[in-house]
Each structure stands twice: as C-alpha cells, then as structure tokens.
Amino acid sequence: MRCFVSTILVAFFVSHTSAKSMVSVGCTQVNCLVNPCISAMCPRDSGAVCKPNYCGGSCDFDFFSNGEKLTRRQCILDFCPLSHNLFCDKTEESLCAANTCRNHPQAICRKDCYCTAVFHDPVTLLQYDDCNAVYQL
Structure with a gap:
C-alpha cells in the first residue's frame, strides 16, 4: 500500500510541476488531481500532442500538431x-x-x-x- 500511495504522489507531482511550466503569465491556475490529457483524444491527428491547460480555473487540455494549436473540431475524424x-x-x-x-x-x-x-x-x-x-x- 505504501508503494502504491507514493507512486500516485510522484505521478501527481510530475503532472503538477509540468503543468506549472506551461502556465502563461497572468493566468489564474487551478490544481487538478488528474492530468486532463489522460482521457483526451484527437482521432483526426494521431500525432497530435496533448498538453494540460490549467489556466482559467479549469482542468482543461489543448492539442498541438507541428507547433500549431488545434481546435476540438479539428480533432474530430x-x-x-x-x-x-x-x-x-x-x-x-x-x-x-x-x-x-x-x-x-x-x-x-x-x-x-x-x-x-x-x-x-x-x-x-x-x-x-x-x-x-x-x-x-
């Protein structure tokens, strides 16, 4: 049990610290228990990269392809x-x-x-x- 709890804490810490590096200046940040990219999908572009977006007070995500941000509509196949x-x-x-x-x-x-x-x-x-x-x- 101790190993399981420490694994969760490490995963949360890694997710949380990586999210902080993506926060833009002047953004109201929210702390989330789960990385929002875990269940996010972009079927139209399997190479798109999901990045958590904790700005604006929500646990959200954005997809990027070749450095360009995709809209959710652009991900629908x-x-x-x-x-x-x-x-x-x-x-x-x-x-x-x-x-x-x-x-x-x-x-x-x-x-x-x-x-x-x-x-x-x-x-x-x-x-x-x-x-x-x-x-x-």
Whole structure:
C-alpha cells in the first residue's frame, strides 16, 4: 500500500510541476488531481500532442500538431465520401446555430456527411446519440 500511495504522489507531482511550466503569465491556475490529457483524444491527428491547460480555473487540455494549436473540431475524424458533401448547401455554422444537444450542452457541433448537425463529447470526441432523448424516472 505504501508503494502504491507514493507512486500516485510522484505521478501527481510530475503532472503538477509540468503543468506549472506551461502556465502563461497572468493566468489564474487551478490544481487538478488528474492530468486532463489522460482521457483526451484527437482521432483526426494521431500525432497530435496533448498538453494540460490549467489556466482559467479549469482542468482543461489543448492539442498541438507541428507547433500549431488545434481546435476540438479539428480533432474530430470525418469518414465522408467526397460525393456526400457536394450536395449540401448549408454551412457548419448555420447547421450548428439552428440545432442544440439538450442533454449535453457542452457538446461540440459538426456538420456530418448527410448535411445534419452531429454532436461530440468535448473530451473524447465520441459522437452523442442521445442529444434530445427524454429520460423517465
């Protein structure tokens, strides 16, 4: 048990100290028990590097590829045949502005292959299929 506890403390210390080195000047930093990159994924760019972002009072993360910061939308993998997108006259912005994911208000919206708005988990980027489902107790 003693070995297990010391391993956790060492892992936390390493994570915490590396996070401090990435904090920008004037940033309100938060202490997190778990590195936010542990469950974060960027399926579109498997070489992207996840870096914890403790600024702004939250345990967040950012992905970087070739030195450039990626948005969460840029990490979502699309499997659209080219022919599907040719017939859609709506922009992603207009589709997402007209639709919501009631059960997951923090979801990331994207236009899919069939010109509809789809919503993704902001951390794992997995697609939600229950945005407007009604749950009964």
